[in-house]
Amino acid sequence: MAAEHDIFHHVRDSAVWEFFSSLGWELKLPKLFDVPHSPFLGLDGPQGYGVYFTKFMALEAIVVFALLILLWPIGRRARGVTAGGQPWVPRGALANFVEAVLLFIRDEIAREVIQKPHHDDEAHGEPGQKLDQKGGSGEHTSEGPHPADRFVPYLATAFWFILFCNLIGLVPFGGSPTGALGCTAALALCTLGLGFYAAARENGVELFGAFIPSIESPLPIRLPLQGMMFVIEVIGLLIRHGVLAVRLFANMMGGHTVLSVLLGFVVMEKVLANTVLWALVSAGSVLGAVGVSLLEVLVAFIQAYIFTFLSAIYIGMLVYPEH
């Protein structure tokens, strides 16, 4: 029906950064090296098939640059103390905003979710005795170090990176790098890697012990059951992290595809033939695209939060497995 409108054209990664291609305003990005033909390794570009410095890579570089400019100065100032020896207090809108987000990640995500299981032989329930292990309910925010604090750097990095990558897809001529499965798969691999590394440091070899449930039966009955459940748990672990990647990828790709389809109604042949129809369809399309873009802003924030939250849960499940 539509002449040449490929709805995935501006949603996919590409080796040409198009601004107004009908005017010839496009940026041909450089090729890095050649690879054998495969759906996973390279893409087709103006210089043949190979690995390019693609549009999404350039956008990720822009995101990293923007994050450094925004966050590094605040981080440097936050490390120190003021002249009177008091802890640093943020001043100004940006510093307060960054502090609010980081406190949210620390208190509501990391400390809520990653909790060291306390053993039953410690006395608790006595009023006035402070348990220094459980995370805050939002009221005790300055308790001192919590075992979940060492994961906050990774979680905060993931949150900021995913949020900015999602939002840069809504900027004109931009695109969201998280709409490529490679980017989200790399992020999910980082979560898995951190989970394994931290679990290995914490538990040693018995980190796989959590995958074997204890069954009270004689050995010949117990062993095949435990073996099967171990395999199922490992598969579940890999699938959980894979779905983490696919969820973010599908949300971003789907949103931009819907936007592309909505705007594509304007360039259909049947619409372009008739001026009145074209005017009506253009108005409707643009209004619809504005609405969907606002929804995409919401989805960008929600998906960044969901990725961070689920990463914290999966890391917590590996590091402090429930017995």
Next chain:
Amino acid sequence: MTSLLRLASMTVLSVLVLAVPALAQEGQQALINLTGSFGAGLIIIGAAYGIGRLASASFEGMARQPEVANTIRGAMILAAALIEGATFFALIVCIVVG
């Protein structure tokens, strides 16, 4: 009345589904082409039903206990995102394969 409605809709559905291979066998065009678009339609039924139930339960909970409304809202958004994740997984399969 509702059981009659249920019976009627089940009849219509089964006729439609069985009509597909039946017509194709006679060499005519099938009534429903079981393509990716059809799958996407099925997926949205499940997803919208699930999220609708989630929303109704959380609104009821917020109405019963307004002081925990914020907690319920947070949990609602989390659960909705998880359901949507599964939906999008299936939609990707529909788009790529169908």
